[in-house]
Amino acid sequence: MTQLALVIDLNVCVGCHACVTNCKEWNTSGPAGPMVDQNPYDKNPTGTFFNRVQTFEVGEFPNTETVHFPKSCLHCEDPPCVPVCPTGASYKRKEDGIVLVDYDKCIGCKYCSWACPYGAREFDEAQKIMKKCTLCVDRIYDKSMTEEERRPACVRACPTSARLFGDIHDPESEVSRAIREAGGYPLMPEWGTSPANHYLPRRKIKLRIRHDEIERADNPLKIDGLLPKPDKAEPALDDVTSW
Amino acid sequence: MKPAFSVIFLTTLIGAGQGLFLALFTAESYAAFGLLSPQPTSFYALGSACALLFLAGGLVASFFHLGRPERAWRAAAQWRTSWLSREVIVLPAFMGTVFLYGAAHGLGVNPALARLPSGAPINLTAVLGAAGTLLAFALYVCTGMVYACLRFLREWHTPLTVINYILLGGASGFAFAALFSAWALPGLTRFYAGWALAIAFIAMVGRVAALVRNARLKPKSTLQSALGIKHPRIVQKAQGAMGGSFNTREFFHGQPDALLSMVKWFFLAFAFIVPMALLSVATVSEAPAPSLTAAFIIQFAGLLAERWFFFAQASHPQNLYYQSVA
Ligand code: SF4
Ligand code: SF4
Numbered sequence: 001m002t003q004l005a006l007v008i009d010l011n012v013c014v015g016c017h018a019c020v021t022n023c024k025e026w027n028t029s030g031p032a033g034p035m036v037d038q039n040p041y042d043k044n045p046t047g048t049f050f051n052r053v054q055t056f057e058v059g060e061f062p063n064t065e066t067v068h069f070p071k072s073c074l075h076c077e078d079p080p081c082v083p084v085c086p087t088g089a090s091y092k093r094k095e096d097g098i099v100l101v102d103y104d105k106c107i108g109c110k111y112c113s114w115a116c117p118y119g120a121r122e123f124d125e126a127q128k129i130m131k132k133c134t135l136c137v138d139r140i141y142d143k144s145m146t147e148e149e150r151r152p153a154c155v156r157a158c159p160t161s162a163r164l165f166g167d168i169h170d171p172e173s174e175v176s177r178a179i180r181e182a183g184g185y186p187l188m189p190e191w192g193t194s195p196a197n198h199y200l201p202r203r204k205i206k207l208r209i210r211h212d213e214i215e216r217a218d219n220p221l222k223i224d225g226l227l228p229k230p231d232k233a234e235p236a237l238d239d240v241t242s243w
Numbered sequence: 244m245k246p247a248f249s250v251i252f253l254t255t256l257i258g259a260g261q262g263l264f265l266a267l268f269t270a271e272s273y274a275a276f277g278l279l280s281p282q283p284t285s286f287y288a289l290g291s292a293c294a295l296l297f298l299a300g301g302l303v304a305s306f307f308h309l310g311r312p313e314r315a316w317r318a319a320a321q322w323r324t325s326w327l328s329r330e331v332i333v334l335p336a337f338m339g340t341v342f343l344y345g346a347a348h349g350l351g352v353n354p355a356l357a358r359l360p361s362g363a364p365i366n367l368t369a370v371l372g373a374a375g376t377l378l379a380f381a382l383y384v385c386t387g388m389v390y391a392c393l394r395f396l397r398e399w400h401t402p403l404t405v406i407n408y409i410l411l412g413g414a415s416g417f418a419f420a421a422l423f424s425a426w427a428l429p430g431l432t433r434f435y436a437g438w439a440l441a442i443a444f445i446a447m448v449g450r451v452a453a454l455v456r457n458a459r460l461k462p463k464s465t466l467q468s469a470l471g472i473k474h475p476r477i478v479q480k481a482q483g484a485m486g487g488s489f490n491t492r493e494f495f496h497g498q499p500d501a502l503l504s505m506v507k508w509f510f511l512a513f514a515f516i517v518p519m520a521l522l523s524v525a526t527v528s529e530a531p532a533p534s535l536t537a538a539f540i541i542q543f544a545g546l547l548a549e550r551w552f553f554f555a556q557a558s559h560p561q562n563l564y565y566q567s568v569a
Binding site: 055069 | 328389565
């Protein structure tokens with residue numbers, strides 16, 4: 001079985017909101033209708049987004065780190081938002097595990113948004129229906145695009161490649177390997193929702209270089225070139241003997 | 244959570260309607276077994292009409308909760324998995340049964356459908372009443388489970404939620420039955436006032452138990468598990484929007500804690516203590532109508548406050564992602 005998902009590398013995300021912008025642009029121009037904003041040019045602008053980037057400060061000054069945290073529907077493998085929907089508008093696709101809302105069936109009761117512990121669903125105040133990330137289901141299968149383009153808009157936009165996209169059930173996919181090798185983890189594992197999207201943790205990058213790896217121990221005169229050839233009678237330049 | 248007035252009125256009004264129907268059928272069952280003298284059928288017909296008014300009021304309120312009310316019929320589709328869908332099916336079924344029950348009484352169409360071995364007849368209204376009773380309880384369970392099934396809204400995820408929906412609705416329904424009988428059939432007033440008093444008392448015990456339980460809850464999700472960062476000190480610096488979002492509007496009640504605790508004391512007094520005192524007065528008074536009127540109205544106000552508090556008190560784990568704007 002396929003389970004498409006995003007893997008987001010918190011170590012790489014710089015919080016530029018390119019994914020937010022491209023997501024909004026792609027999805028507001030799509031056949032499903034616009035994602036309308038309220039007061040876009042006024043005080044308190046607000047609107048529907050599938051993806052948001054939040055920022056957190058971890059630690060105590062001066063030992064703080066800024067973590068930018070992109071947040072969208074995690075396409076849970078056991079999504080609590082789906083069974084509660086009274087109309088069947090919310091559903092999880094068997095073929096690729098994407099959780100979708102059928103905008104033509106949704107009655108806007110908001111019950112599914114109560115049932116999502118992550119706050120991933122947003123009610124569209126203009127269309128009066130529930131919306132959420134579709135993993136760009138209208139892009140990724142579009143044969144009129146090149147294979148490079150058949151990826152979610154956010155993934156395409158990310159300038160630092162913090163967003164990976166693929167099938168987490170295929171052990172050899174890029175995303176599975178990233179989860180396995182870089183310590184990918186799900187959010188709020190305590191609720192047993194098995195989110196498909198994973199996050200890669202912050203990592204301390206340290207170069208371990210010893211002094212003698214930068215400076216040649218056998219070049220005491222700091223002159224590159226042929227080494228002075230010691231006399232047979234003289235001690236060698238290695239650690240065992242000395243001058 | 245942000246309390247939605249549509250849902251507050253839906254749950255309190257249908258709760259009272261169900262309770263009123265249960266009250267009517269209680270009296271009929273007592274009469275059937277000779278524990279009460281039989282009541283005139285007009286009492287049941289009128290009472291059912293009142294119950295239908297409550298239920299219809301709740302139904303109308305519920306439509307204000309929907310973004311697309313014109314598609315409401317679709318909500319009956321997922322009864323296999325969704326308690327909300329089940330509620331949507333049971334509510335009209337119950338209303339239909341109440342209507343038939345009232346109509347059978349009103350038109351005097353009440354043939355004996357079968358006989359007990361003792362020879363006592365089982366009338367049409369008895370069958371309709373029993374079906375209505377089952378549906379009334381089914382509806383309470385559905386309404387309660389809509390909230391109790393959401394496992395990460397831990398204030399709701401307890402059997403007490405369902406039990407209290409039954410008890411609170413029952414209390415106000417029987418209180419209305421007492422008031423109604425004071426006008427329509429004074430002989431039954433004391434009977435209903437006694438029942439209403441007893442149910443209100445048990446409801447108070449159930450609600451206080453829920454309050455005590457919720458006061459001791461420790462959140463399961465933390466900012467650490469929400470982000471997957473294991474540092475004790477994490478501060479939000481941006482939530483991805485400056486002007487708020489659906490997430491900040493739907494899941495926060497936005498009221499100070501002081502107001503919440505005021506509402507709590509208000510509903511404890513108005514939903515339980517004051518109406519219980521008034522009902523006690525009514526059981527001994529010669530002219531109980533004024534105190535019963537006050538009891539029902541005050542209790543209903545208390546129950547509206549109770550429902551507001553019920554929603555406001557539930558804290559959704561998504562709020563962890565929306566701690567501060569900037
Ligand atoms: S993140 Fe929320 S909306 Fe998305 S599948 Fe999981 S529970 Fe449903
Ligand atoms: S808001 Fe729409 S998708 Fe969500 S539960 Fe209600 S009908 Fe289903």
